[in-house]
Amino acid sequence: MEGSSLKEKTNINITSIREAFPILKRKVNGKNLIYLDNAASSQKPLSVIDAISEYYSNEHSNVHRGVHYLSQLATEKFEIARSKISTYINAAETRELIFTKGTTDSINLVANSLGRTLQAGDEVLITEMEHHSNIVPWQIAVNDHGAKLVVARIHDDGSLDLEDFYKKLSPKTRISSLVHISNALGTINPIKEIAKAVHEYGGLLLVDGAQSAHHMKVDVQKLNCDFYVGSGHKMYGPTGIGFLYGKAHLLEKMHPYQSGGEMIADVTFEKTTYQQLPFKFEAGTPNISGAIGLGAAVDFIQSIGIEKITEAESELLNYIQLKLSEVDGIRFIGTAKEKAGVVSFLIDGVHPYDIGAIIDKMGVAVRTGHHCTQPLMKRLNIPGTVRASLAVYNSKQDIDILTESVIRASKMLRK
Amino acid sequence: MNHTIPEIQAEIVDEFSMLNDWVEKYEHLIDLGNNLRVIDESERKDENLIKGCQSRVWLHAKQKDSKVHYTADSDALITKGIIALMLRVFDNQPSDEIMKASLDFIDKIGLKEHLSPNRANGLLSMVKQIKFYALALQAKSV
Numbered sequence: 001m002e003g004s005s006l007k008e009k010t011n012i013n014i015t016s017i018r019e020a021f022p023i024l025k026r027k028v029n030g031k032n033l034i035y036l037d038n039a040a041s042s043q044k045p046l047s048v049i050d051a052i053s054e055y056y057s058n059e060h061s062n063v064h065r066g067v068h069y070l071s072q073l074a075t076e077k078f079e080i081a082r083s084k085i086s087t088y089i090n091a092a093e094t095r096e097l098i099f100t101k102g103t104t105d106s107i108n109l110v111a112n113s114l115g116r117t118l119q120a121g122d123e124v125l126i127t128e129m130e131h132h133s134n135i136v137p138w139q140i141a142v143n144d145h146g147a148k149l150v151v152a153r154i155h156d157d158g159s160l161d162l163e164d165f166y167k168k169l170s171p172k173t174r175i176s177s178l179v180h181i182s183n184a185l186g187t188i189n190p191i192k193e194i195a196k197a198v199h200e201y202g203g204l205l206l207v208d209g210a211q212s213a214h215h216m217k218v219d220v221q222k223l224n225c226d227f228y229v230g231s232g233h234k235m236y237g238p239t240g241i242g243f244l245y246g247k248a249h250l251l252e253k254m255h256p257y258q259s260g261g262e263m264i265a266d267v268t269f270e271k272t273t274y275q276q277l278p279f280k281f282e283a284g285t286p287n288i289s290g291a292i293g294l295g296a297a298v299d300f301i302q303s304i305g306i307e308k309i310t311e312a313e314s315e316l317l318n319y320i321q322l323k324l325s326e327v328d329g330i331r332f333i334g335t336a337k338e339k340a341g342v343v344s345f346l347i348d349g350v351h352p353y354d355i356g357a358i359i360d361k362m363g364v365a366v367r368t369g370h371h372c373t374q375p376l377m378k379r380l381n382i383p384g385t386v387r388a389s390l391a392v393y394n395s396k397q398d399i400d401i402l403t404e405s406v407i408r409a410s411k412m413l414r415k
Numbered sequence: 416m417n418h419t420i421p422e423i424q425a426e427i428v429d430e431f432s433m434l435n436d437w438v439e440k441y442e443h444l445i446d447l448g449n450n451l452r453v454i455d456e457s458e459r460k461d462e463n464l465i466k467g468c469q470s471r472v473w474l475h476a477k478q479k480d481s482k483v484h485y486t487a488d489s490d491a492l493i494t495k496g497i498i499a500l501m502l503r504v505f506d507n508q509p510s511d512e513i514m515k516a517s518l519d520f521i522d523k524i525g526l527k528e529h530l531s532p533n534r535a536n537g538l539l540s541m542v543k544q545i546k547f548y549a550l551a552l553q554a555k556s557v
Contacts, residue, residue: 029437351491353470353536357529358493361437369469369535383490384469412442413492 012304012312018393020045020300031363034398034405039183039211039342039389040367041233044297048237051296052289062285064262078288081295082278088298089228090219091245095277098251099291102242103210104133106229107177109244109257109281110206115141116255118174122147125168125176125203128154128379129187132372134177134208147174154379158185158334166197173203180212180228184371184387185334186317186342188212195224204250210234214301214391215340216310220245232290236391237297241290244281251277258283301392309392313341316390316399323403327410333385341390344371347406350413352386358409364402420512423504424520431524440525444496451499454488465544467537470494474541476548478556482507483549487541494536497521497529501538505545513549518542 018024023043026033035043055077061070063078079094086097100106115138118124124138128151135149142149150173152165160178169176176198181188191207198205206227212218214235220228227250232241246254256263256274260283265273274280301309320343324330329348347355356368369384370377377384388402418426434440458475465472470491477484485506489495504520505513521530530539 351470353491354493356469357534358441360528361441383471412438412445415442415445 011308012392014393014395017304018395020047021393022046022049024393028363028365029361034364034401036388036390036394036398036402037365037367038391039234039387041239042214042236042391043393044238045236045300047300048293048296052238052293055289055292063288064279074288077292078286081291084295084298085243086245088302089213089245090221092221093248096245096248096251098244098246098278098281099286100242100244101240101287102231102233103208103229106242106244107133107206107208108137110227111137111141113254113257114175115145118142118145118147120146121172122174123150123170123172124148125150125152125165125173127152127160127165127178129158129160129182129185129373129376130179131183131208131210132374134179135375138177157336158182158187159336159338160187160189165194169197169201169203171201173198173201175204175206177206177208179208181215181340181342182334183211183342184373184376184385185336185344186339187334187336188338188340191223191225199224211340211342215313217306226250232294232297235297236300237294238290241287241294248277251281256280256283260284262286304392312392313390316394316396317341317343319396320388320390320399323399324406326403327406329410333380333382342387344385344387346382346385347410350410352384354413355386355406355409358412359405362405362408364405366402417507420504420508420516427500427503427520428523441493444493447499448492448495451488451495452486454486458486459488465537465540467535467540469534470536472498472537472541474544476552478552481509483510483513483552485545485548489537491536493529494538497526497538498541501541501545510549510553514546
């Protein structure tokens with residue numbers, strides 16, 4: 001079984017990719033770091049770190065205001081970053097790309113702004129596999145406006161019960177908000193098909209792309225979603241920056257979320273008029289270095305090629321599932337047919353926390369717990385899982401060490 | 416004779432100093448966890464639950480004479496091992512001693528990461544709750 005039947009990872013140069021990530025050279029608890037907590041946050045290539053450092057060393061000023069050289073330079077860099085990200089997801093126009101703090105912030109923006117138009121009787125449709133950040137903002141929005149949160153079921157394998165989803169869609173559905181790739185299970189949802197169905201009932205579709213933007217080709221026009229949101233730090237970029245893509249005609253109609261500087265056209269004490277897109281939704285001085293860093297992260301992804309990344313990660317996903325199957329008493333949580341590089345598992349008679357704490361001592365970083373999806377864990381009737389999640393720099397050797405560590409930890413715990 | 420809280424902490428530090436590496440330490444913790452006295456099912460109820468997002472801890476306290484008696488449990492084994500150590504330190508001690516105790520042995524035996532808020536295993540809240548019980552039982556008995 002050992003590797004031989006599996007294609008070697010020949011399409012990307014893993015050695016040179018690993019070289020680009022300084023943190024992968026460090027030791028943890030005296031062992032080489034094996035970083036498999038990428039669904040929580042990925043590590044950063046030197047090009048991203050350098051871009052941020054270069055910005056603060058040579059290019060910093062506030063954007064969109066000053067007539068002086070540095071302000072214009074910073075503005076240009078900031079807007080180039082916007083353009084890179086909007087091109088990356090194939091937005092029709094650059095102004096459709098709003099910088100936010102991250103996925104959570106983006107969902108809050110839409111839930112607040114669009115939420116203002118919700119009325120009694122309206123429905124918001126989500127699914128059982130959503131992250132808390134795609135549940136709670138909608139809960140607040142529907143409660144504030146007398147609308148209703150409707151939840152579509154999943155199958156036991158962690159795939160979306162499409163029949164149930166379609167059954168729960170109705171003319172009352174104002175918006176459906178669902179995850180592209182589940183952070184806890186790795187399930188990939190068929191967004192294109194879902195978008196079509198939601199639109200047939202006159203609803204809007206928001207896609208939580210926190211786990212998809214860096215793992216697969218995302219074309220928001222082809223998907224035909226109305227909103228697509230993501231986080232910089234999960235896609236090799238810095239923390240504190242993310243984005244909201246929204247169709248221009250929708251964003252134009254939406255009320256501002258936060259207000260203050262940058263987002264205004266004219267202010268008097270009687271009345272304020274707002275800026276055009278995208279600035280209408282970017283109150284206050286933005287995270288300029290974050291945006292530039294995220295631009296560099298997109299460059300990094302494109303220097304390898306997103307299709308190649310998808311292919312390599314999918315191969316590694318097969319390998320990790322094969323290797324971990326060797327562990328006595330393992331049970332995989334989330335075995336949908338369409339799946340990305342997230343492997344959640346439990347081991348009979350062993351608590352996930354214990355596994356995580358012991359393999360940490362062996363230098364292996366995974367996540368244990370409920371992964372901010374408590375309703376999903378409740379639905380699956382489990383306390384949580386151990387989750388290993390992949391990134392472009394993970395190698396088969398990482399997986400071998402993970403497997404050995406898990407086997408050793410289970411032996412210690414079951415003695 | 417009943418040992419004081421600082422004495423027991425020193426004993427535990429001694430005991431762990433004889434273990435050579437993290438493997439031996441964790442094996443010892445696992446043994447302690449496995450040998451932790453099973454609590455009554457009646458004490459394993461939501462009122463006694465300390466919520467950590469990863470592992471759950473149940474803690475119960477009652478007063479006998481002038482001492483506080485604790486029983487505790489967890490669904491995770493390593494957490495249980497640390498609970499066993501905590502109970503050795505705090506169980507059957509006078510409430511005023513419990514309240515003023517500083518818990519430095521965890522750091523000294525190299526397990527401080529388990530008391531980090533990041534671990535969310537309920538242990539940090541357990542320490543707070545142990546002291547809170549001591550305070551409450553003392554107030555009740557005055």
